[in-house]
Amino acid sequence: MNASAISPKSYGRLNRIKVASRIFRVLIGLVFCGLALGSATCFFGGLIFLPRGLTLTVVFSPHQQILFSSDQQFNWQAIPYEVLALAAVRFGLFGFCALVLNNLFRLFEQGTFFSARNVRYVRFLGYYLMLDWCVTYLLEAYAHEMQINLTQLFIGFIIIFTAWIMDEGRKIQEEQELTV
């Protein structure tokens, strides 16, 4: 009997994680493409190949929403500079988060579950949620709507906490790899 062979149950689970990771990566890609297309529409107005008369609502934060139309170019100067800067930060953070998520699920797809990179990526997701909460809060402040909802901050902490547990898993894996 081969002691190092993967049991059928474990193999099934591994396969499931790989399939789920692939699905998540496709979804992330689709969301990212949709967002890029939406941004292009906002910047170039009617230049892009989209149906005429299409309107897009861009949500910077719950109370900072802007309506764009594909028929006409939007006047960016109508939006305060600070709001634009904060929205750009939020957008950039989201893009970076999508990239990190894509990398994390690629590692899962490759069968790497507990490596230093995995832990770093998960930890980053937690920090992203916390940073995003701060930026959204500032955007809401510019709209004079400051409702404190700490859920996102709490979820961010839970994700960082999960990264700590994953770090323990990484140590176990490293110890096992060193065992002769």
Next chain:
Amino acid sequence: MKNFQNKARIIKASTALRTIAFAGLVIWAFTIVVLLGTAIVLPLIWKQQFHSSVSLFLPVPTLLFAFMANLKIFRFFNRLKNGCFFDAQTVGNLDAAGTWWLMMWLYQLVWLMVQQSLADKLDVSRLPVDWGWLFAGLTLKLFAWLFREAQGLQEEQELTV
């Protein structure tokens, strides 16, 4: 030293999170009791029609699912607090929490449809579904799968002489 620090940090955070989860359990239990009391007692006092009492009972399963998910999360943090990071019970609790959460989301769909049909406004395309619940349930399941891998690693390590 660093390894010990990380473990201590997890245990400390688990203790705090366990307390929060316990508070959640108390709130859910209280809400279920109040809602059931209202659904049973109010029709008796005011002799309300059957239709209205059915709509009062509809949220009860959601609360029960939420209570069960919270209970599993509480047990998960309790295990972590005791220093059992990757054993069958810890991972089982996390997996069960994900399952209850998904069931809660599925019931939410049924509840919304029944509620709309009671008001003769059934429109499946306009159901105000909370996708966050589905995402949370799936995330819990994903982490449970990951932790099960770590459980396998730990068990193998314990068997290594």
